[in-house]
Amino acid sequence: WQLVESGGGLVQPGGTLRLSCTTSGFSLDFFSVGWFRQAPGKETEYLSCISSSGSSTTYADSVKGRFIVSRDNAKNTVYLQMNSLKSEDTRDYFCAVGKGGPYCSSSRPDEYDYWGQGTQVTVSS
Numbered sequence: 001w002q003l004v005e006s007g008g009g010l011v012q013p014g015g016t017l018r019l020s021c022t023t024s025g026f027s028l029d030f031f032s033v034g035w036f037r038q039a040p041g042k043e044t045e046y047l048s049c050i051s052s053s054g055s056s057t058t059y060a061d062s063v064k065g066r067f068i069v070s071r072d073n074a075k076n077t078v079y080l081q082m083n084s085l086k087s088e089d090t091r092d093y094f095c096a097v098g099k100g101g102p103y104c105s106s107s108r109p110d111e112y113d114y115w116g117q118g119t120q121v122t123v124s125s
Helices: none
Strands: 004-006 009-011 017-022 033-038 045-050 057-059 067-072 077-082 091-098 119-123
Touching: 004 091, 017 033, 017 091, 017 119, 033 067, 033 077, 045 067, 045 077, 045 091, 057 067, 077 091
Parallel strands: 009 119
Antiparallel strands: 004 017, 017 077, 033 045, 033 091, 045 057, 067 077, 091 119
16 A cells, blocks of 8 residues: 655745645545655655544644645545645655554554655756
8 A cells, every 4th residue: 555645846945735645545534644855865844733533633843834635536636736835845755654544543554554766856947
């Protein structure tokens, strides 16, 4: 089982992107999903998590107020809307399923599973 991220690309500072996370191997309905990012040679950084129902979300301070996580369980897809992008947001972005089941219980990468291959986001003028 593996998640698949999409929606990355090149965007100017101040711009927006919407990332998608989906899978064809199983239903995401019963799982929380987290978003993370990583620069080459750097640690994986937690960004956000959404509960299985979508009723609960959490954000890292670095993206709070700029990024919005949402999900459409009918489409088996989780989204990360990224607004007011900055050059320091340039990273590879990943989604993963929370081992805690339906609830967002951790920001630690080792508490998430079924990582996707990532999608690259570049913020540059």
